[in-house]
Amino acid sequence: MHPHSYRFCPHCGHSLKTERLGGQPRERCETCGFVHWGDFTVGVGGVLWHQGKILLVQRAQNPGQGMWTIPGGYVEQGERIEDAIIREIREETHLETKALSLIGVRDRPGEDGRPHDLYVIFLMCYLSGEPTSDENEIADLGFFTPDETRNMPIASLTLSMLEVAAAPLPGFEPVSGVKMIGNLSQLYRCLSWDKLG
Numbered sequence: 001m002h003p004h005s006y007r008f009c010p011h012c013g014h015s016l017k018t019e020r021l022g023g024q025p026r027e028r029c030e031t032c033g034f035v036h037w038g039d040f041t042v043g044v045g046g047v048l049w050h051q052g053k054i055l056l057v058q059r060a061q062n063p064g065q066g067m068w069t070i071p072g073g074y075v076e077q078g079e080r081i082e083d084a085i086i087r088e089i090r091e092e093t094h095l096e097t098k099a100l101s102l103i104g105v106r107d108r109p110g111e112d113g114r115p116h117d118l119y120v121i122f123l124m125c126y127l128s129g130e131p132t133s134d135e136n137e138i139a140d141l142g143f144f145t146p147d148e149t150r151n152m153p154i155a156s157l158t159l160s161m162l163e164v165a166a167a168p169l170p171g172f173e174p175v176s177g178v179k180m181i182g183n184l185s186q187l188y189r190c191l192s193w194d195k196l197g
Contacts (some may be wrong), residue, residue, distance in 0.1 A: 009034045039115035044085040045072030045157075047165040048097060048124040053143035054162060055131065056154070057092055060139035069155045070121070070162075071141075080186055082174060085122050092138050095129040101171030102188050103164050106157060121161050123171055 006016055009029035016027040017035070027036040047070050048055040056068045073088040075081055082099045089097050104121035135143050144152070149162070172188040180187060 006036050006164070012166045025083060025108055039110065041115050041117045042075040042081065042116065043072060043119040044088060045080050045119060045121045045161070046071045046085045046089050046097065047103065047121065047161050048089065048123040050094070050126040050143055050164065053145050054149065054150070054165075055089075055093065055095070056141065056142055056149070056158070057138045058140040060137055061136075063067055064155060066139070066153060067155050068149075069150045071138075072119075072121075075136075078184065081120050082186065083123070085120075085124070092134050093129075093141055094132040094134075095126040098125040098127055099174075100124075100125050101173050101191060103171040104161055119157075120129065123165050143146075 006027050008014065009016055009032060011034045012029060012032040013031055014031040016034075018025050019028045020026075020036050021028065023036060026038075028034070041067045041190055044072045046055075055071065057071045058068050059065050071092045072085065073092070075084040075191070077088075085099055086097055089095055099122045101123045103123045104120040104122060106117075108119070110116040110119040131141050131143065133139070146162070171191050175187045175189050179186070
C-alpha cells in the first residue's frame with residue numbers, strides 16, 4: 001500500500017498546490033480548502049486465550065508467509081476497531097469472539113513511500129466455534145500452549161503481545177455514555193487493577 005499522490009482535489013476537482021502547513025509540504029486546494037494531511041492505515045490484532053492455549057494463525061501470503069501470528073487485519077472505513085477485530089477473527093478462523101481490552105498499539109510512521117500505520121491489539125474472549133482456516137490468507141491455525149510456541153517461527157510483535165496478555169497488567173476497556181463528536185466514536189480508558197485481580 002503506497003500513499004496517494006494527488007494532483008487534483010478529491011472534493012472539487014481543482015488543481016492542488018504544494019504549501020508548507022504544520023512544518024510539512026502538503027497538497028492544498030485553494031478553491032475549497034482541502035488539505036491532504038497524509039496517508040494512514042489502521043490495523044487490528046487479537047490475542048485469544050482459550051483453555052490455557054493461545055490462538056495463532058500461519059500466514060499463507062507475504063509479507064511474512066509461513067510466520068505464525070495473532071489473527072488480524074485492516075479496519076474498514078466507517079468501522080470501529082473493536083468491530084474490526086471481531087470480523088477479522090471470524091473471517092480468518094470462523095470463531096466468534098468478543099473484545100475484552102485494548103492491550104497494545106504499534107506505531108509505524110510512514111517510510112519509503114509507505115503510509116503511517118497504526119496497529120491496535122486487543123485481548124479477546126472466546127465465545128463459540130471450531131477453528132477453521134479461510135484457506136486464502138491463512139495456511140494453518142490452532143490453539144497452542146506457551147511451550148508449544150517456543151519452536152515455532154513467530155513474529156516478534158506476536159511474541160511481545162503474548163507476554164503482555166499473560167501478565168496481569170491493566171489494559172483499556174471501551175466506555176459508553178460519554179458524549180463525543182461522531183456517531184461511531186468510542187472512548188477507551190484504563191482498566192482498574194481490581195477488575196483484573
